[in-house]
Structures are given as C-alpha cells and as structure tokens.
Amino acid sequence: MTERRHTGTKIHVPVMPKEVLSSLAISTGGIYLDGTVGMGGHATLILKQLSPKGHLIGIDRDAEALNECEKRLSNFPTPISLFHDSYHNINTILDGLGIETVNGILLDLGLSSLQLDSAERGFSYTVDSDLDMRFDSSQDQKASDIINHLPVMELADIIYQYGEERRSRRIARSIEKMRPLKSVFDLIEAIRRSTPPNHRDRSLARVFQAIRIKVNGELDKLESLLSSFVERLSIGGRISIISFHSLEDRIVKHNFKRLAKAGSLSILTKKPLIATEEEMSLNRRSRSAKLRTAERIA
Ligand SMILES: C[S@@+](CC[C@H](N)C(=O)[O-])C[C@H]1O[C@@H](n2cnc3c(N)ncnc32)[C@H](O)[C@@H]1O
Numbered sequence: 551m552t553e554r555r556h557t558g559t560k561i562h563v564p565v566m567p568k569e570v571l572s573s574l575a576i577s578t579g580g581i582y583l584d585g586t587v588g589m590g591g592h593a594t595l596i597l598k599q600l601s602p603k604g605h606l607i608g609i610d611r612d613a614e615a616l617n618e619c620e621k622r623l624s625n626f627p628t629p630i631s632l633f634h635d636s637y638h639n640i641n642t643i644l645d646g647l648g649i650e651t652v653n654g655i656l657l658d659l660g661l662s663s664l665q666l667d668s669a670e671r672g673f674s675y676t677v678d679s680d681l682d683m684r685f686d687s688s689q690d691q692k693a694s695d696i697i698n699h700l701p702v703m704e705l706a707d708i709i710y711q712y713g714e715e716r717r718s719r720r721i722a723r724s725i726e727k728m729r730p731l732k733s734v735f736d737l738i739e740a741i742r743r744s745t746p747p748n749h750r751d752r753s754l755a756r757v758f759q760a761i762r763i764k765v766n767g768e769l770d771k772l773e774s775l776l777s778s779f780v781e782r783l784s785i786g787g788r789i790s791i792i793s794f795h796s797l798e799d800r801i802v803k804h805n806f807k808r809l810a811k812a813g814s815l816s817i818l819t820k821k822p823l824i825a826t827e828e829e830m831s832l833n834r835r836s837r838s839a840k841l842r843t844a845e846r847i848a
Contacts, residue, residue, distance in 0.1 A: 562663040564591030565792060565836040569823050570656065571595055573790040573843040579603035580653030583644075585637030585775070586610060588662040590619035593630075596656070600628045607652070608632045609643065611685040611766070615664055634686075638774035644782055651784040659772070660794035660835070673762065675754045678735040683758075683765045693761050694730075697737065702726045712769070712797065713760030715753055720744040759795060772798060776805035780814050783846040788818070790843045799840050806844045815844040 564570070570592055576582065578601040584593045587608030597606055606628060610616050613634050623630055633643055637657060644652070665673045665685070672682040672693055681694035696705070706722035709715050724744035731737055738754065745753040763769060783789060793799040799822065809815040822840035829836045 562589045562591050563833050565839045566825050566841055567595055569841055570790055574654040574788050577653060581605040581649060582654045583607040583652045585655060585657045587619055588615045589664060590622045592656055592658055593623060597626045597628050602627045605629045609635050609637050611636055615662055636771055638771040640775060640779055640782055651782055653784055653787045655779060655783060655789040657791045659792060659798050672734050675734060675738055675758050678733050681731060681734060681737060683762045685766050691765060693765050696761060696764055697725060698730045708764045709757055709760045712763040713756035715756040717745055717753060721757060769797060769801060772801050780809060780846060785846055788843055788845050790841060792839050792841050794838045802842050806842060813848050814846060816847045818843045818845055
C-alpha cells in the first residue's frame, strides 16, 4: 500500500509499526539507529516518542530515499543524523559521531515503495526499465553486468543460491541465449522461455530476488552487521530486524542464537512476529515480513 503526498511522491508505509515500536521499548532520551531509514516511515514513529534529548541516526544506501527522508523529518525537535552509507559500517559511523553505544537498532530489509514503483531502477518485474537494481546508484555494478557478463554456471549458482530456484540452470541458459539483455522485459522473456506457466510468477520473483541480492551484496552486509553491532548496543538496548525472505531470516536467527549462546543477547522473539491479518490485507509488503528482536544483556 502506498499513500500519495501532495508533491506526487509516494510514501512508503512502514510494516508492522506497532510491533516495531513496542519491540524497541523506546526511552524518550535514548539514541536510536535506523539502519535502513528509507523515506523515514519507521523513523517518524520513533521520533514521535523521542524528546529533544534523544537522537536518531538514519542510514540508507539510497540517496534519493534519504533526500525524501530529510524533508520528511525536518520538523522534529530531536537531533537527527542521516548518512548515505551501508548499515554494516556502523562502527565508522558511530565513531564519527563520537557515540559509543546506542539504545536501539532497527533494520527493515527489503525494498521501499519508492524503489519498487520506480520506472527506471529495475526492481519490479511489473515495470519495464533498465536492468539496474542498485540500492546505491553510485555503485558501478548493475544487474545488467551480472546478467550479460557472468559465465552461465555462475549465473545459475546465483539464481539457485540467492533465489532458491531449482530451475536455475535452465533459466541461466535461456538468459545466455538472449544476451545482451537490455531491459526488465527481456529478463522476463528469458524466464518465460525456460519455465512452465503455472510456476512462472514464483520463478520471476525468485530470479529478481537473486539478482538484486547479488548486485547489492545484501547477505554479506547483513552478516557483517550481525558480527559487529553488539559492542555498539548498550546493555538493555534492543535490536529489531524485519526480514522478507527465508535467506535473510535464517541469517538473523542464527546470529541471534550465536550471540545468545555467547551470553551477549537475550532473544525476545522465540518465533518471529508476523503482521496481523488486517495489516496484511492493507499492505501487501507486510505479508512476508518477519520481525525478530533481541536485547543486549552483557
Ligand atoms: C523496506 S525499505 C525501509 C523503509 C523504512 N523502514 C521506512 O519505513 O520508510 C529498505 C531500505 O533499506 C535500504 N538498504 C538496503 N540495504 C542497505 C544497507 N546495506 N545499508 C543501508 N540501507 C540499505 C534500501 O535502500 C531501502 O531504502
């Protein structure tokens, strides 16, 4: 679901807003880091609970989203620091601010409505555009580089590993035959030629997910954050992560368990929370959302 603002810009509706807020147990004068601040949907909700003594740090790889975010958050009295960066650089960012620890960290992985609805960025298989898929448009590698230049077996591995698509080899060979692919609709055609119609929608979603994960190094960045955040979270501070597919969720679950075993974290969600039926009916993106939260105890 998207709302349209008077400027014509679509606003991303944050998923599981109540659950996210209660999971973070916000203290009014605390420091909160939103590592995927996007257009500031969750950040707005957090800021509404913070006093001018608090601090919100927002990070996003997408400069366009950050611009929107900056405008949207400009009227809050609480100090806000926004960074065009990746959340896995948490240490450098906090060191630069002279902040040792924060009271809460939020990651809302996946795509914003701004990205999905874009007619140029190639994230959605319902809009024809360039094969781009970069969160950060200043990055060199685009989806087209992977699709058109990777050896076919490497491409098949990516589709299998990051998309969990078992027809990966057939799809990769079909892509190879159509090279050079120029647009999203070319990629859809390559997938159409190599998959049966009854499973095609799922295959499309899986291939797009796989290429996007590869282009943006998404799983490596998540692993990297999960190996480095603990020291930057205060004792009693919480980390909440919303994931949108099983690969991400598995990484979050395993790392929380590892840190719980080491005595650093207490896991507050034995099973991940999911959106209510009402939210799922109003906001399609929330249907695959899974929220896991843990608290630093030592
Ligand atoms: C689902 S949106 C977040 C929406 C935001 N919570 C809101 O309510 O407006 C996910 C955002 O994460 C950003 N992103 C993805 N990987 C990132 C990374 N490694 N570091 C920082 N931001 C990242 C994307 O650019 C996108 O804007």
